[in-house]
Amino acid sequence: xxxxxTGTNLADHDGIYQRLVALHEGLSDEESARASARLILxxxxxxxxxxxxxxxxxxxxxxxx
Numbered sequence: 001x002x003x004x005x006t007g008t009n010l011a012d013h014d015g016i017y018q019r020l021v022a023l024h025e026g027l028s029d030e031e032s033a034r035a036s037a038r039l040i041l042x043x044x045x046x047x048x049x050x051x052x053x054x055x056x057x058x059x060x061x062x063x064x065x
Contacts, residue, residue, distance in 0.1 A: 004055035 010016060023039070024032045044053055 002049050002051045004052050004059065006059070 023035055027035060047053055
C-alpha cells in the first residue's frame with residue numbers, strides 16, 4: 001500500500017502559502033471555490049495514485065470534525 005506523505009516535503013513553504021493566498025485575491029467566493037476545485041483536480045491528476053488520494057480525502061475529512 002502506498003502511504004500518503006504527511007511530513008514536510010516542500011521547500012519554500014512560506015512562498016507556496018503566499019502563492020496559494022494570491023490565487024484567491026480579487027475573486028468572488030464562487031470564483032475562489034472554482035479555482036480551489038481546479039487546483040485540487042490538477043494535483044489529484046498529477047498524483048495519480050488512487051490509494052494516496054483516498055488517504056488524503058480521509059485525512060481532510062477528519063480535519064473538519
